[in-house]
Amino acid sequence: MMALLQQIEGSGLSQWVRQSGSLWAFPGILLAHTYGMAIMVGIIAGIDLKILGLVPALPLTPLQKFFPLVWVAFWLNAITGTILLAADATTKLANPDFGVKMAFIVLAVINQRLIQKRVFGDPEIDRRPFTPGAKMLAVMSLVCWLGAITAGRLLAYVGNPGGL
Amino acid sequence: MIEIFSNTSHVHLLLNHVPTTAFSVALVLFVIALVNRSETLKKASLAMFFLIAAVTIATYTSGSAAEAWLRGTNAMTELPPNVLSDAIHEHEDAALWATILMGLTGFFSWLSLWQGRSVKRRPSWSVPLVLVLALASFAAMSRTAYLGGHIAHVEIRPDVVARHKACLALVDEEVKHPGSVPNAPQNCPWQTAVDDVARAQGTQPAVKSTARELGDFVIGRTWMWPTLETLHFVGLCLLFTTVLIVNLRLLGMITVVPYSAVYQLLPIGMLGFAVNLITGMLFFVGIPSQYNANPVFYWKIVFVLLGGLNTTYFMLVDDAWRAGPGIDAPAGSKLAAASAIFIWVAVLYCGHMLPFIGNAF
Numbered sequence: 001m002m003a004l005l006q007q008i009e010g011s012g013l014s015q016w017v018r019q020s021g022s023l024w025a026f027p028g029i030l031l032a033h034t035y036g037m038a039i040m041v042g043i044i045a046g047i048d049l050k051i052l053g054l055v056p057a058l059p060l061t062p063l064q065k066f067f068p069l070v071w072v073a074f075w076l077n078a079i080t081g082t083i084l085l086a087a088d089a090t091t092k093l094a095n096p097d098f099g100v101k102m103a104f105i106v107l108a109v110i111n112q113r114l115i116q117k118r119v120f121g122d123p124e125i126d127r128r129p130f131t132p133g134a135k136m137l138a139v140m141s142l143v144c145w146l147g148a149i150t151a152g153r154l155l156a157y158v159g160n161p162g163g164l
Numbered sequence: 165m166i167e168i169f170s171n172t173s174h175v176h177l178l179l180n181h182v183p184t185t186a187f188s189v190a191l192v193l194f195v196i197a198l199v200n201r202s203e204t205l206k207k208a209s210l211a212m213f214f215l216i217a218a219v220t221i222a223t224y225t226s227g228s229a230a231e232a233w234l235r236g237t238n239a240m241t242e243l244p245p246n247v248l249s250d251a252i253h254e255h256e257d258a259a260l261w262a263t264i265l266m267g268l269t270g271f272f273s274w275l276s277l278w279q280g281r282s283v284k285r286r287p288s289w290s291v292p293l294v295l296v297l298a299l300a301s302f303a304a305m306s307r308t309a310y311l312g313g314h315i316a317h318v319e320i321r322p323d324v325v326a327r328h329k330a331c332l333a334l335v336d337e338e339v340k341h342p343g344s345v346p347n348a349p350q351n352c353p354w355q356t357a358v359d360d361v362a363r364a365q366g367t368q369p370a371v372k373s374t375a376r377e378l379g380d381f382v383i384g385r386t387w388m389w390p391t392l393e394t395l396h397f398v399g400l401c402l403l404f405t406t407v408l409i410v411n412l413r414l415l416g417m418i419t420v421v422p423y424s425a426v427y428q429l430l431p432i433g434m435l436g437f438a439v440n441l442i443t444g445m446l447f448f449v450g451i452p453s454q455y456n457a458n459p460v461f462y463w464k465i466v467f468v469l470l471g472g473l474n475t476t477y478f479m480l481v482d483d484a485w486r487a488g489p490g491i492d493a494p495a496g497s498k499l500a501a502a503s504a505i506f507i508w509v510a511v512l513y514c515g516h517m518l519p520f521i522g523n524a525f
Contacts, residue, residue, distance in 0.1 A: 027520035034516055035509070037397070042404030046429065049405075055428040062418040066409070146398065153394045 005089040017087035026087070029080050036077035041145045043070050044112065051119065051130050051138035059126045060119070067116065074109070095159035101151035108144035111137060172229035172456070179223040183266060183301075184309045187216050191298055198295070206291070207280065210273040211476050213298060217270020218472030221441070222465045224263045225448060225455065227256065232456035246358065248321065250365050251314040253373040258311050260375050260449075262304035269297040271438055277479040278430055318358045327357040375449055382450035389450070392443045399439030400512065406433025407508045414484055414493040414501035423487040423497075430478075451524075458522035464514035471507045474500060 008014060017025050043066045050058055085092055092098050119125060119134045130138075168174045190212035197205035231252055235241045243249060276290045314321045331352035338348035349356075372380075382388050410426045410433075412418070418426075448455055455461040477500045478484060484497035493501070518524040 023517075023520060027517065031513065031516045034512065038400055038404040038512065039408065041401040042408055045401055046405035046409050046432070049432060054432065055425070057425040057428050059421060059425070062420050063409075065418050066412075069408075145401075149397050149401070150394045153397060154390055157390045 002090065005093060008086050008089045011086065013083065014087045014089075017083060026084075029083055033077055033080040033084065036073045036080065037149070040070050040073035040077065041149065044141060044145065047115070048138040048141045051115075051134055053130075061126050064116070064120050070112075091159075092155070095155065097151055097154050097158050101148055101155065104144050104147035104151060108141060108148060111140050111144055115141060172226055172233045176223065176226040176230040179219060179226055180309065180312065182216055182219040183223055183262070183305050186212070186219075187266075187298075187302060187305060190216060191302055194295070194298065198291070203280075207277060207480065210277045210294065211480055213273035213294065214270045214277070214479070215472055215476055217266045217273070218469055220263055220266040220270075221445075222469060224259055224445075225461075225465060227259060228448070228452045229456040231256075232453065244316075245355075246316050246318050248315060248318065248324075248358075248362065248365070251311065251321065253371075253375075255308060255311040255315055257374045258304065258308040260378070262301065262308040263445075265297060265301040265304050267441065269294065269301045271434070272297060274434060274475070274479070275431070278434075281479075282427060318354065318361075321361070323361050323364075324354075324357045327360045328352055328354060331357065378446075379449045379451070382446050389447075392446055396440055396443045396447075399436040399443065402436025403433050403440065403508065405436070406430055407504055411501035411504045414487065414497050416492060416498075419487075419492060420490055422489045422491075423484045423493065434475075454518070454522075454524035458518060458524060460514050460517050460522035461524075464511060464518070467507055467511045467514060471504070471511060474504045474507055 016022075017029060022028075047060070047063055047066075049055065050060055050063070115134075115137050119130070119137065168178070190209050193205060193212070194209035196202070197209055234243055234247065272290070272294050276286060276294055279286045279290055318324045331349060334345050334348050335350075335352060338345045382392070406429045409418075410429055413421060413423065413426045478497075481496070481500075483494050484500075487493040487497070
């Protein structure tokens with residue numbers, strides 16, 4: 001296993017990300033990762049806060065038009081995240097905080113699918129108050145994304161921060 | 165022109181007129197608006213408070229950069245002959261409080277502008293709160309300006325003037341009663357008074373400025389910097405909630421929703437900005453040297469100011485409100501919406517690149 005990770009870290013792409021010094025390498029990929037976060041979490045948080053009762057005048061149904069943008073941002077971050085992981089595989093995968101981040105993201109994605117299916121799937125959503133179940137999903141979504149952001153930021157500080 | 169902008173001391177001297185002179189004009193207009201019950205003038209003066217608060221951010225940071233420019237990278241480097249080191253720190257501490265009050269004034273001015281459009285009647289606390297905060301800001305900013313004058317204008321610094329007058333009294337005494345004062349000076353050069361004061365400062369134990377104490381609090385705790393960074397990311401996401409949903413509506417994405425509905429999202433974005441202003445200022449006060457001579461930070465502040473202008477457009481120009489349910493937004497508001505997205509994407513770019521293009525870690 002360790003040999004495989006070292007091989008990934010030694011690949012041309014990983015070395016370029018780590019060592020090239022180009023603004024397109026580590027800085028650029030991390031920048032794309034940050035934009036992806038801003039778009040995805042930004043829009044999802046807006047929807048969650050709407051479900052929790054802020055912005056009462058805003059109808060929920062039309063906001064589903066933002067889902068394609070949310071999922072494009074998600075896949076952007078899955079790809080850039082994988083590249084960043086490949087560049088630093090041995091340290092990141094040995095860091096328990098990385099597992100925490102992934103767990104939060106898996107939960108957040110499942111939760112988001114549930115919101116799209118149950119809350120947006122209900123044709124009556126904008127005609128009656130949100131159910132406690134819908135509000136629970138919104139709270140879970142905010143908690144999971146907050147957890148993912150926190151664990152992500154802390155990757156630079158806890159465990160063995162490594163070279164990146 | 166370029167030389168003015170590359171010398172941060174000069175930039176600070178230009179900007180410091182905005183929170184003082186421009187703010188007093190805005191305050192007078194605001195009081196007139198309250199006396200005459202003029203809604204238009206009230207909106208105009210609230211918008212001025214908001215914009216001046218935005219410029220105050222740049223004024224504060226350029227002040228720190230100005231000191232760094234005078235000293236170079238070495239804190240022990242000699243300052244210009246008429247600059248008193250202690251005066252810089254007294255001014256900086258006053259500026260910290262004045263900037264905090266000005267930030268609160270700007271935030272609640274914006275909220276009052278927003279409420280003026282979103283609710284039928286503004287809550288009764290809104291305008292009085294802005295008045296109290298504006299008066300407090302004016303007092304704090306005046307004190308800051310007064311202390312700022314002492315940095316280079318030694319002729320108005322009380323301790324320098326006191327020493328100069330003491331010398332003049334000796335000369336006077338010697339003229340009236342020759343031989344009464346042994347070793348009386350022939351005349352009283354100002355430089356001697358300045359040197360006396362500077363020497364007296366040197367013999368006192370150095371007092372740590374409040375700004376430096378706050379900065380040491382930020383960098384002295386291992387959990388502090390990561391926590392602030394995480395909050396900065398959370399604030400950024402909330403800011404983007406508003407920037408994306410409101411502006412994409414104006415650009416034609418969810419046209420069934422009227423502008424009046426997405427308008428309710430604006431305080432979420434402003435809250436995100438407030439979180440990032442507070443955490444950002446704490447980073448700045450923590451390690452100013454990362455930002456003082458950092459060109460990317462310079463640009464970040466420029467884009468934040470443009471963001472303030474952009475927000476003011478939406479507060480003062482009613483263009484976007486013509487976008488009712490299913491109605492496309494007018495061209496003017498589309499341009500403002502596209503600028504908003506560009507500006508905040510640029511702010512994020514500059515923030516991210518601080519360590520990669522600039523010299524932050």
